[in-house]
Amino acid sequence: xxxxxxxxxxxxxxxLKNRMVMAPLTRNRAGAGGVPQAMNVTYYEQRATxxxxxxxxxxxxxxxxxxxxxxGIYTESQVAGWKKVVDAVHAxxxxxVSQIWHVGRISHPSLLPNGILPIAPSAIKPAGxxxxxxxxxxFVTPRALxxxxxxxxxxxxxxxxxxxxAAGFDGVEIHAANGYLxxxxxxxxxxxxxxxxxxxxxxxxxxxxxxxxxxxxVAGGDxxxxxxxxxxxxxxxxxxxxxxxxxxxxxxxxQFNLAYLHVVEGGIGGGGAQPFDFVALRKHFKGAYxxxxxxxxxxxxxxxxxxxxxxxxxxxxFLANPxxxxxxxxxxxxxxxxxxxxxxxxxxxxxxxxxxKV
Ligand code: PHB
Numbered sequence: 001x002x003x004x005x006x007x008x009x010x011x012x013x014x015x016l017k018n019r020m021v022m023a024p025l026t027r028n029r030a031g032a033g034g035v036p037q038a039m040n041v042t043y044y045e046q047r048a049t050x051x052x053x054x055x056x057x058x059x060x061x062x063x064x065x066x067x068x069x070x071x072g073i074y075t076e077s078q079v080a081g082w083k084k085v086v087d088a089v090h091a092x093x094x095x096x097v098s099q100i101w102h103v104g105r106i107s108h109p110s111l112l113p114n115g116i117l118p119i120a121p122s123a124i125k126p127a128g129x130x131x132x133x134x135x136x137x138x139f140v141t142p143r144a145l146x147x148x149x150x151x152x153x154x155x156x157x158x159x160x161x162x163x164x165x166a167a168g169f170d171g172v173e174i175h176a177a178n179g180y181l182x183x184x185x186x187x188x189x190x191x192x193x194x195x196x197x198x199x200x201x202x203x204x205x206x207x208x209x210x211x212x213x214x215x216x217x218v219a220g221g222d223x224x225x226x227x228x229x230x231x232x233x234x235x236x237x238x239x240x241x242x243x244x245x246x247x248x249x250x251x252x253x254x255q256f257n258l259a260y261l262h263v264v265e266g267g268i269g270g271g272g273a274q275p276f277d278f279v280a281l282r283k284h285f286k287g288a289y290x291x292x293x294x295x296x297x298x299x300x301x302x303x304x305x306x307x308x309x310x311x312x313x314x315x316x317x318f319l320a321n322p323x324x325x326x327x328x329x330x331x332x333x334x335x336x337x338x339x340x341x342x343x344x345x346x347x348x349x350x351x352x353x354x355x356x357k358v
Contacts, residue, residue: 012222012259016051023315034072036081046322048094060160066103104181105142126236171223179235189238229264
């Protein structure tokens, strides 16, 4: 029998009823204090027919924020808010993991405690502008993390993982993609350190491996996924040798027996990406592979049938179609996404996309 998007699968200890994953999507609609609120519960519950939901990227501390109205996963009220989301998804037979996130330099003093500088591997200002409560503002030159500050960052990941488990999540996904803190350490355009955390592949991957080990020690590898984006130029990112770097990263991750590897296979937002062989990358990883970026039903099925991917993460299609699984199953037409309501606002363009009429 040929496997397809509708075949069940197990990612580590997480059993999925199908291979369609809702990709993490920033929506900027959390309540005060970064606490998920009623409309967030409705939005995720509506999408519980996905085999797995990966939550929107979720800051692990006050310093991890880089956009307005993000839900956090580090205070008691945030855990209580997420528990309502998780319980609603579970009640509908769905599975959900928390994507744990530190933005590093992709932030702005106005979003951080006491207006302090964002942190990064090196004091290099990214090109571009931050989304702030006062509108778009130029990025600033971040403060390079002192080596003595790194264990504190690892501890934030540990704390967030404990919070996610307390909220009842089926696991966590470590966000190491898209130009945020862990990716800033990996790629040499943003990491110019001369200590044990810069230079060689091993050094640039050191913080990531410390974080993965710490999170796995808390949750168990079978409840931990990781997301990488080897050639995504978004957030002013670049590496001089991405194929060799990420082949190394993936090989090094094998020791942790993770639930899955989630790969953004190119540049998001249509960004021109460097050439990269994702089929070759996949072969370096021993566990399950989640493919993401502009897949549709046909390409998803083809990637699963060929053995390239075990599951496919769909972003915009799930945003606009809460019942995407049923629509793909029946070849029904799709709702079109409204880009004007992607980031911030209320229920409009969030929890009001129509289901198929029955
Ligand atoms: C965004 O808010 O634009 C965003 C957040 C997390 C990502 C990518 C983009 O991984």
